[in-house]
Amino acid sequence: MTLPITFLSDYGLADEFAGVVHAVIARICPQAQVVDLGHGVPRQDVAAGARMLARALPYAAPGVHLAVVDPQVGARRRALALRTVEEDRLGGVAEAVEISASPWRLDPVSATFHGRDLFAPVAARLAAGEPLGEAGTPLEPGELVRIELTRARVEEGGLVARVVERDGFGNLALDATHRDLAEAGMRLGGPIGVRFSGRRASGTYVRTFADVRRGGLLLYEDAGGAPAIAVNGGDAGALLGVRPGDELRLEPG
Amino acid sequence: MTLPITFLSDYGLADEFAGVVHAVIARICPQAQVVDLGHGVPRQDVAAGARMLARALPYAAPGVHLAVVDPQVGARRRALALRTVEEDRLGGVAEAVEISASPWRLDPVSATFHGRDLFAPVAARLAAGEPLGEAGTPLEPGELVRIELTRARVEEGGLVARVVERDGFGNLALDATHRDLAEAGMRLGGPIGVRFSGRRASGTYVRTFADVRRGGLLLYEDAGGAPAIAVNGGDAGALLGVRPGDELRLEPG
Amino acid sequence: MTLPITFLSDYGLADEFAGVVHAVIARICPQAQVVDLGHGVPRQDVAAGARMLARALPYAAPGVHLAVVDPQVGARRRALALRTVEEDRLGGVAEAVEISASPWRLDPVSATFHGRDLFAPVAARLAAGEPLGEAGTPLEPGELVRIELTRARVEEGGLVARVVERDGFGNLALDATHRDLAEAGMRLGGPIGVRFSGRRASGTYVRTFADVRRGGLLLYEDAGGAPAIAVNGGDAGALLGVRPGDELRLEPG
Numbered sequence: 232m233t234l235p236i237t238f239l240s241d242y243g244l245a246d247e248f249a250g251v252v253h254a255v256i257a258r259i260c261p262q263a264q265v266v267d268l269g270h271g272v273p274r275q276d277v278a279a280g281a282r283m284l285a286r287a288l289p290y291a292a293p294g295v296h297l298a299v300v301d302p303q304v305g306a307r308r309r310a311l312a313l314r315t316v317e318e319d320r321l322g323g324v325a326e327a328v329e330i331s332a333s334p335w336r337l338d339p340v341s342a343t344f345h346g347r348d349l350f351a352p353v354a355a356r357l358a359a360g361e362p363l364g365e366a367g368t369p370l371e372p373g374e375l376v377r378i379e380l381t382r383a384r385v386e387e388g389g390l391v392a393r394v395v396e397r398d399g400f401g402n403l404a405l406d407a408t409h410r411d412l413a414e415a416g417m418r419l420g421g422p423i424g425v426r427f428s429g430r431r432a433s434g435t436y437v438r439t440f441a442d443v444r445r446g447g448l449l450l451y452e453d454a455g456g457a458p459a460i461a462v463n464g465g466d467a468g469a470l471l472g473v474r475p476g477d478e479l480r481l482e483p484g
Numbered sequence: 485m486t487l488p489i490t491f492l493s494d495y496g497l498a499d500e501f502a503g504v505v506h507a508v509i510a511r512i513c514p515q516a517q518v519v520d521l522g523h524g525v526p527r528q529d530v531a532a533g534a535r536m537l538a539r540a541l542p543y544a545a546p547g548v549h550l551a552v553v554d555p556q557v558g559a560r561r562r563a564l565a566l567r568t569v570e571e572d573r574l575g576g577v578a579e580a581v582e583i584s585a586s587p588w589r590l591d592p593v594s595a596t597f598h599g600r601d602l603f604a605p606v607a608a609r610l611a612a613g614e615p616l617g618e619a620g621t622p623l624e625p626g627e628l629v630r631i632e633l634t635r636a637r638v639e640e641g642g643l644v645a646r647v648v649e650r651d652g653f654g655n656l657a658l659d660a661t662h663r664d665l666a667e668a669g670m671r672l673g674g675p676i677g678v679r680f681s682g683r684r685a686s687g688t689y690v691r692t693f694a695d696v697r698r699g700g701l702l703l704y705e706d707a708g709g710a711p712a713i714a715v716n717g718g719d720a721g722a723l724l725g726v727r728p729g730d731e732l733r734l735e736p737g
Numbered sequence: 738m739t740l741p742i743t744f745l746s747d748y749g750l751a752d753e754f755a756g757v758v759h760a761v762i763a764r765i766c767p768q769a770q771v772v773d774l775g776h777g778v779p780r781q782d783v784a785a786g787a788r789m790l791a792r793a794l795p796y797a798a799p800g801v802h803l804a805v806v807d808p809q810v811g812a813r814r815r816a817l818a819l820r821t822v823e824e825d826r827l828g829g830v831a832e833a834v835e836i837s838a839s840p841w842r843l844d845p846v847s848a849t850f851h852g853r854d855l856f857a858p859v860a861a862r863l864a865a866g867e868p869l870g871e872a873g874t875p876l877e878p879g880e881l882v883r884i885e886l887t888r889a890r891v892e893e894g895g896l897v898a899r900v901v902e903r904d905g906f907g908n909l910a911l912d913a914t915h916r917d918l919a920e921a922g923m924r925l926g927g928p929i930g931v932r933f934s935g936r937r938a939s940g941t942y943v944r945t946f947a948d949v950r951r952g953g954l955l956l957y958e959d960a961g962g963a964p965a966i967a968v969n970g971g972d973a974g975a976l977l978g979v980r981p982g983d984e985l986r987l988e989p990g
Contacts, residue, residue: 235510237503244497244750245905247789250743250774254797257741257772261798266510268503274906275970283500290590290600291507292514337796342945344960347796399498400527439595441560454597464528488763490756497750519763521756536753543843543853544760545767652751653780692848707850717781 234358235264235294239284240346241272242299248344252297252351255337259355266291271399272300273475279396281378282404286454297354299346310349311375312357312366327375330367383407389426389482390415392458394468394475401466403473404459407481412436412450412458416483423450425460426480427471434460450481487611488517488547492537493599494525495552501597505550505604508590512608519544524652526728528555532649534631535657539707550607552599563602564628565610565619580628583620636660642679642735643668645711647721647728654719656726657712660734665689665703665711669736676703678713679733680724687713703734740864741770741800745790746852747778748805754850758803758857761843765861772797777905778806779981785902787884788910792960803860805852816855817881818863818872833881836873889913895932895988896921898964900974900981907972909979910965913987918942918956918964922989929956931966932986933977940966956987 236256242248249270256265268287272280280300288296302308310331316323330336330349335356340348353366383392383406390412392405417423417436425432425448434448443449445464453459460479461467473479489509495501502523509518521540525533533553541549555561563584569576583589583602588609593601606619636645636659643665645658670676670689678685678701687701696702698717706712713732714720726732742762748754755776762771774793778786786806794802808814816837822829836842836855841862846854859872889898889912896918898911923929923942931938931954940954949955951970959965966985967973979985 235514237507239500239503243905244775245777247745247775247777247793250745250772251793251796253772254743254774254793257770258796258798261741261770264510264514266503266506268507269497269500271498271500287500287504287507290504290511292511341960341962342958347960399496452595454594454600456594488767490760492753492756517763517767519756519759521760522750522753524751524753540753540757540760543757543764545764652749705848707847707853709847 232360233260233262233264234360235266235292236297236354236358237266237268237287237291237294238270238297238354239268239272239280239287240270240297240299241274241276241280241301242270242346243274244270248346251344252299252346255347255351256355256358259352260359263295263355263358275302276300276475277302278378278380279475281380282396295354295357297350299350301345309370310345311370312353312363314363324372324375326363327370327372328363328367329370333367335361335366381406383411385411385415386480388416389480390417391478391480394473394477394479397468397473397475400461401468401470402453402459402461403467403471403479404453404457405479405481407458409452409456409458412481415481417450417481418483422484424482424484425450425471426482427473427477432471440464485613486513486515486517487613488519488545489550489607489611490519490521490540490544490547491523491550491607492521492525492533492540493523493550493552494527494529494533494554495523495599496527497523501599504597505552505599508600508604509608509611512605513612516548516608516611525553529553529728530555531631531633532728534633535649548607548610550603552603554598562623563598564623565606565616567616577625577628579616580623580625581616581620582623586620588614588619634659636664638664638668639733641669642733643670644731644733647726647730647732650721650726650728653714654721654723655706655712655714656720656724656732657706657710658732658734660711662705662709662711665734668734670703670734671736675737677735677737678703678724679735680726680730683724685724693717738866739766739768739770740866741772741798742803742860742864743772743774743793743797743800744803744860745774745778745786745793746776746805747780747782747786747807748776748852749780750776754852757850758805758852761853761857762861762864765858766865769801769861769864781808782806782981783808784884784886785981787886788902801860801863803856805856807851815876816851817876818859818869820869830878830881832869833876833878834869834873835876839873841867841872887912889917891917891921892986894922895986896923897984897986900979900983900985903974903979903981906967907974907976908959908965908967909973909977909985910959910963911985911987913964915958915962915964918987921987923956923987924989928990930988930990931956931977932988933979933983936977938977946970 314326335352337348392407394403396404436450440463567579588605590601645660647656648659649657689703693716820832841858843854898913900909901912902910942956946969
């Protein structure tokens with residue numbers, strides 16, 4: 232049985248990179264269905280890619296998930312293929328294999344395009360049902376490095392949160408939880424303030440965009456369940472002059 | 485028999501939104517073919533999305549057509565699925581169902597990502613052959629609201645037309661017809677003027693880009709049959725400083 | 738047997754153009770697999786499109802390759818379908834047919850959207866197995882025009898190379914070969930200089946991005962085997978103020 236493949240990367244769509252990866256997969260396993268989760272991960276931003284993958288995978292069918300965001304092409308990072316514990320695609324790792332010298336690679340492997348030369352043929356062969364163990368060299372669980380993600384903190388009646396992502400609409404996802412907002416004194420339906428770089432913008436903590444007037448600032452729970460800041464019909468990132476990585480202070484009232 | 489699906493949205497491709505919709509469809513109805521008509525509808529611009537859909541659908545196979553452009557996420561708009569009169573995909577509605585509380589929805593439905601939680605599962609189940617009537621609650625024809633689109637008008641020897649769209653090349657589609665141009669005195673092969681914001685640019689009314697020199701302004705009939713303004717090898721929107729929604733005056737001579 | 742199709746164009750993804758081409762193909766030959774190689778060819782840049790195609794095709798399965806970059810829509814260029822010599826998709830032409838008046842075209846053929854009206858139906862019918870000879874009118878080999886591509890030249894201890902492409906990361910592909918660099922005195926691992934517009938930037942000739950510090954300028958061999966200039970984690974095009982078509986001077990030391 233052929234497994235479906237999802238594909239996420241930081242390749243963008245200006246070049247042929249994502250297309251060539253598709254071509255390699257189609258050549259090796261033409262019957263595999265490939266779903267592009269997206270190719271707009273900010274360049275080399277492994278944490279942002281991990282967040283996009285974590286948001287998307289619960290909605291995907293079980294199968295092969297190809298994700299390529301290379302912090303330093305050709306550097307000391309290792310190319311991996313993992314098998315997860317059944318029914319838990321975001322958690323436990325059941326088997327890990329290093330594929331840098333995979334017997335399935337395209338020869339010669341280029342120095343800079345491992346998506347094409349390593350990851351695509353490995354994904355295609357796994358989709359075709361070949362065993363993960365033959366994709367490369369086994370890794371010990373202790374050799375895996377887990378990404379450390381930042382976390383908002385309550386401070387003197389406010390919440391200091393980091394902008395972890397700015398989407399195509401300018402909406403700003405925060406490294407906070409619903410509970411953090413409550414602990415810092417913010418209540419659904421109540422006014423909030425956002426401080427950044429010496430300025431303060433006023434908004435409302437609401438359920439949906441339509442709960443504020445057009446152009447109004449809102450704090451809401453995004454589709455993934457995490458607090459986010461937006462402007463109804465506008466661009467919150469542009470309004471606040473904020474970029475991913477910046478720290479904001481959220482306050483009640 | 486599985487129906488094919490087309491998919492149009494204002495999600496853009498920077499995020500994983502369109503990809504996750506694909507993932508949901510593939511999970512529910514993996515055998516359905518999904519054709520992306522595009523995800524570049526200007527944000528929340530329902531009229532622009534309707535025009536793109538009207539241009540594209542006559543070329544698509546009969547099937548399920550998923551179009552998501554949400555003017556106000558979570559607002560009073562209602563999520564609909566329609567069945568059209570056979571052989572007339574742009575006109576008559578044979579059956580209408582509100583799907584906001586569809587039994588096919590993904591639970592819990594988020595406040596902001598109805599493409600994933602409502603529209604994708606409904607499209608997938610319809611593609612799989614399930615009956616529209618089971619997708620939600622029937623609507624009376626009188627409850628449907630038809631979009632009002634603007635229309636160019638002849639005035640004192642000229643034509644006042646609105647720019648309804650600016651494509652990726654900077655070409656400007658107008659809310660006019662070939663007949664409007666004739667009524668305002670413009671003739672194929674003849675000179676024309678475009679007035680906007682106190683300035684006037686000169687061009688020619690021609691059949692194709694190649695009928696003017698590189699850098700020349702032209703008025704032509706676009707692939708959809710509507711008059712449009714372009715610069716051969718350039719960007720008419722940038723040249724004229726015009727954006728969708730702006731009104732231009734076109735004149736003969 | 739249905740052939741797979743690849744699809745490359747300069748349509749971009751802001752509009753529905755690429756999507757409509759997909760829709761036409763899916764309507765005529767729904768069982769054909771279509772792989773998008775990309776739609777980000779710089780507008781009307783036939784040479785850039787040819788380079789992207791040459792880099793991608795060796796990785797694609799044999800089949801139908803649809804490439805649409807129209808230098809002057811509706812102009813004297815002729816719409817072609819070619820069959821290549823077996824096992825040599827980048828070289829010899831075994832059969833050439835002009836398809837401008839193809840019996841397979843969609844009628845009426847628009848003046849500006851030949852991708853939809855000519856190329857898509859021809860690609861779909863070829864994928865379905867119909868013979869190339871029936872797609873249009875035979876061409877003599879002598880009627881074909883081969884694209885002339887520029888070539889770097891060694892001059893007084895340096896190499897004058899043209900930037901042939903700037904990818905989505907700002908990396909600059911050159912019209913040079915590894916051998917050109919050696920002839921001009923540059924050695925792998927050694928320092929290099931890049932002169933443009935009266936300024937000089939210093940960098941290193943290395944194998945991979947990781948061989949220089951973050952923000953460092955590097956000369957390297959890209960995935961296609963051609964020399965390119967980049968900034969590790971940055972945008973070489975922006976740093977140097979260089980655009981495709983500009984000539985740079987590379988020097989050892």
